[in-house]
Amino acid sequence: MACITSDRDFITLFSIPFEPKKIIFSPNSEFFQDGNTVCKFREKLLAVDIDNEDLLHISHPEFRCGESGCRAAFTNVHEYEIHYRSAHCLVCSECKKTFPNYNLLDIHIQEKHDSYFSAAKEKNRAQCSCFIEGCNEAFSTSEMRNEHVIKAHNYPRSFKYQSLKTATSHQEKMDLSQELTIKSTNSLPSGTSKSSVPHRICFGRGLQPTFMRQNKKHASSRDITMKELSDALQ
Secondary structure, X not given: OOOOOOHHHHHHHHOOOOOOOXXXXXXXXXHHHHHHHHHOOOOOOOOOOOOOHHHHOOOOOOEEOOOOOOOXXXXXXXHHHHHHHHHHHOEOOOOOOEOOOXXXXXXXXXXXXXXXXXXXXXXXXXXXXXXXXXXXXXXXXXXXXXXXXXXHOOOOOEEEEEOOOOOOOHHHXXXXXXXXXXXXXXXXXXXXXXXXXXXXXXXXXXXXXXXXXXXXXXXXXXXXXXXXXXXXXX
């Protein structure tokens, strides 16, 4: 091919007819070989769970809770997770009370801190939602709700409820937790053998792990009625 030495040579070059054509390559074509090698195309990948339960129970030098003002100390990650979920996750932002599950926290916020609910209550139009998550029943009075959970959900008329006094300082509030233990209709038979399990770990529906303060004095528990359950949400 002759060298291009003038503008006339460019005109001659561009006068050659050119027709674009559509070319389709298959996925296995050599045209994509280099790119497939870099991107690891069609390479089988397996999801591997690297979570090791034993790592949660390894003893470490004593460390404190990461929440500001909390004085709780732990020696393994498992105890710290139980404490954090029970003492810092389900906390009312208004009154700093702690609850054992999201459903009771939602009911507390609605009935104690919702202005719309307060206005409806003054006009006797407020509806009290059931304590059980997933139950859509609502009642005009808390007494009717109590009767509902006793009859429909097999709540006992008297059950164990541990309540700690409201703290007067921010630091004391961080140490408080509440434990609500409800008798489950799907509990295991009494003849089932029991294994030795630390008291901080619990299994089954209706049971919630809680953190107990490591001091000489422990908050005492008492038997209350269903009416006092509503008072505990205040």
